[in-house]
Amino acid sequence: MLDIKIIREREPDVRRALQLRRSSADLDSVIALDKERRAALAEVESLKNQRNVTSKKVGELKKAGQDIQEIQKTMREVGDRIAEYDQKVRELEEKLNQALLRIPNMPHASVHEGSDxxxxxxxxxxxxxxxxxxxxxxxxxxxxxxxxxxxxxxxxxxxxxxxxxxxxxxxxxxxxxxxxxxxxxxxxxxxxxxxxxxxxxxxxxxxxxxxxxxxxxxxxxxxxxxxxxxxxxxxxxxxxxxxxxxxxxxxxxxxxxxxxxxxxxxxxxxxxxxxxxxxxxxxxxxxxxxxxxxxxxxxxxxxxxxxxxxxxxxxxxxxxxxxxxxxxxxxxxxxxxxxxxxxxxxxxxxxxxxxxxxxxxxxxxxxxxxxxxxxxxxxxxxxxxxxxxxxxxxxxxxxxxxxxxxxxxxxxxxxxxxxxx
RNA sequence: GGAGAGGUGGCAGAGCGGUUUAUUGCACCGGUCUUGAAAACCGGAGUGUCCUUACGGGCACCGGGGGUUCGAAUCCCUCCCUCUCCGCCA
Structure with a gap:
């Protein structure tokens, strides 16, 4: 499969390659899914960061004998949101991957154009x-x-x-x-x-x-x-x-x-x-x-x-x-x-x-x-x-x-x- | 097919709920010492992904997937694979 980074950075080249191949592969979906996936990823990763930092603190507080009920309650909600976003990221990733697997390779510069x-x-x-x-x-x-x-x-x-x-x-x-x-x-x-x-x-x-x-x-x-x-x-x-x-x-x-x-x-x-x-x-x-x-x-x-x-x-x-x-x-x-x-x-x-x-x-x-x-x-x-x-x-x-x-x-x-x- | 044991970084091998950013050894890279090398000592080092012009930072990864939990290499479920014994068989 093609490198998603190449598709991001050299979209016109990739389009030209598809045209040379007479391919009707769906590049628009790939690009849209990639964008969506990255947005969801940024969201879920920042939530996970919050969880990691807080969980560490919980360990220390507990050791010090402090009350952690309130934090646990909040973090349970954060956990639910993480699960939600994780699911979303997984789905987007799966769709992106399927779309990407259907994009053909790009012809080398020395390959001449032709239909069949x-x-x-x-x-x-x-x-x-x-x-x-x-x-x-x-x-x-x-x-x-x-x-x-x-x-x-x-x-x-x-x-x-x-x-x-x-x-x-x-x-x-x-x-x-x-x-x-x-x-x-x-x-x-x-x-x-x-x-x-x-x-x-x-x-x-x-x-x-x-x-x-x-x-x-x-x-x-x-x-x-x-x-x-x-x-x-x-x-x-x-x-x-x-x-x-x-x-x-x-x-x-x-x-x-x-x-x-x-x-x-x-x-x-x-x-x-x-x-x-x-x-x-x-x-x-x-x-x-x-x-x-x-x-x-x-x-x-x-x-x-x-x-x-x-x-x-x-x-x-x-x-x-x-x-x-x-x-x-x-x-x-x-x-x-x-x-x-x-x-x-x-x-x-x-x-x-x-x-x-x-x-x-x-x-x-x-x-x-x-x-x-x-x-x-x-x-x-x-x-x-x-x-x-x-x-x-x-x-x-x-x-x-x-x-x-x-x-x-x-x-x-x-x-x-x-x-x- | 039946019974049991086990899958952790290049390899070996700990850890079995929270300073683990995965202990330690070997191998690897750099440095000190040396005429040079070895030894010794000091230091470094994984993969992927996202954000960032950069500096840097986040997240994930202990066979795969799912679950419990504020928190999982560690507990539970499930699948796959490897090894040992038994059975069958070219």
């Missing part, structure tokens, strides 16, 4: 869309031919959008996870973690999924838990409510499945693996000092890109415009893979700098050079998302005879298998 995905900029492209001497077949046909997954039976056991990988398909999935984790830990200096796949509401609020995205998540009301939509949630929350002791930056990487209800996307890309309710992902998360966070963002994108280079896949990097960025991000790049049969680009990574937006929500601090506590900057990026990565590998690797050539980097992870035929 159509305004995103292609920053660079690596490789070229592959040309085929035959009509490339879509990944679901290739998968069916080689029995890499079984969507029909998955529907029977769970429902649409929950893939069942079989045989070499399952092996490919596992190989990719291991390849990605090895790559980031060995070559990019990340430390591997393996977190819980369900988290509580406080964690979801800390990273910004709640309250806004509640309908997009799988919820277990009996235990008050949520299935994670990304490893970003548990991994970022590792340091929630802490002053980090170890030196920054901290680089973490994690494999987790990701669960998404895709509530607003019913009917889109329903075929195959392109939009599913459960997919695997290897995520990268960074905790850094504020001064370095934009350098770190560039490095993060490169880390994700290198994976795709090693796999020999064609991709492009987009810089998102102000209106297309996620709620918590100050700046964001997407990476998209070319899928020949899909005849389009598939998003497999999103790399964001949240600055102190998540850290403030989740209270993740460190000690700066002056020894003062300050909020860290958090970043994360997919490194990368599977399912769509599998789509690209299958569609790009297919040969005229229907076999599929696998990227060389995967051979050791596939038990030496170089080609699916």
């Amino acid at each position: 995905a159509a305004d995103n900029l292609v920053v660079r492209t690596w490789g070229e869309p592959k040309s085929f001497s035959f009509e490339p077949r879509p990944h679901w046909e290739l998968g069916e031919k080689h029995r890499l997954f079984d969507f029909e039976r998955a529907v029977k056991m769970t429902g649409a959008g929950f893939p069942l990988y079989t045989g070499r398909g399952a092996l490919l999935e596992r190989a990719l996870v291991q390849f990605l984790l090895d790559f980031h830990t060995r070559e990019h200096g990340y430390t591997e973690v393996s977190p819980p796949f369900v988290v509580n509401a406080a964690s979801m609020t800390g990273t910004g999924q709640l309250p806004k995205m509640a309908e997009d998540m799988y919820h277990i009301p009996l235990d008050g838990l949520y299935l994670i939509p990304t490893a970003e949630v548990p991994v970022t929350n590792i340091y929630r409510d802490e002053i980090i002791r170890e030196p920054l930056p901290i680089y973490l990487t994690a494999y987790t499945p990701c669960f998404r209800r895709e509530a607003g996307a019913a009917g889109r890309d329903t075929r195959g693996l392109i939009r599913v309710h459960q997919f695997d992902k290897v995520e990268m998360v960074k905790f850094v000092e504020p001064e370095t966070s934009y350098e770190e963002l560039e490095k993060l994108v490169k880390d994700a890109e290198e994976v795709l280079q090693r796999l020999g896949l064609t991709y492009r990097v987009l810089q998102l415009c102000s209106g297309d960025m996620s709620f918590s991000a100050a700046k964001c790049y997407d990476i998209e893979l070319w899928a020949p049969a899909h005849k389009g680009w598939l998003e497999v990574s999103s790399c964001s700098n949240f600055e102190d937006f998540q850290a403030r929500r989740a209270k993740i601090q460190y000690r700066n050079k002056d020894g003062k506590t300050a909020f860290v900057h958090t970043l994360n990026g997919s490194g990368v998302a599977l399912a769509r990565l599998v789509v690209a590998i299958l569609e790009n690797g297919q040969q005229a005879d229907g076999s599929i050539e696998l990227p060389e980097a995967l051979w050791p992870y596939m038990g030496g298998l170089k080609r699916i035929e």
Whole structure:
């Protein structure tokens, strides 16, 4: 969330940021509630001061054997007024907090203005869309031919959008996870973690999924838990409510499945693996000092890109415009893979700098050079998302005879298998 | 799931209704001493929030929430978590 002080002191900047984001968030309420809250707070605190001072005196008078009945009576009334005002402050605080949690982050100065995905900029492209001497077949046909997954039976056991990988398909999935984790830990200096796949509401609020995205998540009301939509949630929350002791930056990487209800996307890309309710992902998360966070963002994108280079896949990097960025991000790049049969680009990574937006929500601090506590900057990026990565590998690797050539980097992870035929 | 014990500042560990602005030790920072360091001694130090141009001051914080009281770390209720034992189990 934004610092209420920034909203107080730089209201025009915040309004401009909301406008850039095409956000209709209610800033007026925030400002009004803040004013009311401070007025009530001043009132109740002066009453409490009176109580503290008097109570101390009561102790002394009592010890001296003096009559304190009259004072007690007065102070009982003061106590009632305190209770009244305390209640009022609590209510205002709660309302303010709820309103504040719905104000999105401010875009960084380097983010260009735009309304939606159509305004995103292609920053660079690596490789070229592959040309085929035959009509490339879509990944679901290739998968069916080689029995890499079984969507029909998955529907029977769970429902649409929950893939069942079989045989070499399952092996490919596992190989990719291991390849990605090895790559980031060995070559990019990340430390591997393996977190819980369900988290509580406080964690979801800390990273910004709640309250806004509640309908997009799988919820277990009996235990008050949520299935994670990304490893970003548990991994970022590792340091929630802490002053980090170890030196920054901290680089973490994690494999987790990701669960998404895709509530607003019913009917889109329903075929195959392109939009599913459960997919695997290897995520990268960074905790850094504020001064370095934009350098770190560039490095993060490169880390994700290198994976795709090693796999020999064609991709492009987009810089998102102000209106297309996620709620918590100050700046964001997407990476998209070319899928020949899909005849389009598939998003497999999103790399964001949240600055102190998540850290403030989740209270993740460190000690700066002056020894003062300050909020860290958090970043994360997919490194990368599977399912769509599998789509690209299958569609790009297919040969005229229907076999599929696998990227060389995967051979050791596939038990030496170089080609699916 | 059953029974018991316990959650206090970076750590250890007192306090169980009113000079507690939370005792003390370790760790930390500054100073004295020393060629330098250690030891010793002296001093300092938490987090958040509100008021103030500033100096400074107020309020809150002893797992979370609520209650009793003029006054709660301390008493009561409730929830969460940790540990020990028993049961069940991959």
